[in-house]
Amino acid sequence: MERTVTIVPEAGLHARPAARFVTTANEFDADCTVSLVDGDPVDARSMLSVTTLNARKDDDVHLVAEGDDAEEALEALADVLTTPEDEES
Secondary structure: OOOEEEOOOOOOOOOOHHHHHHHHHOOOOOEEEEOOOOOOOOOOOOHHHHHHOOOOOOOOEEEEEEEOOOHHHHHHHHHHHEEEEEHHH
């Protein structure tokens, strides 16, 4: 399964949004990757890999998930990327 989403948090995939993204990826059994639309995919469970994408607000990123809970994983990861930081719970 795959999905393309636009990053909403002001910090992009850095700092707190990246930590939240990686934590969310680790909650699922599915293997998840993330990439800039024209870039190489990296492991969504790795903080170092995710932050080295240098993904910024309004960048489109491509999410791919494979496994039993892939649909749920994609939904949760997309939610992290499309929720402004001031709305995080």
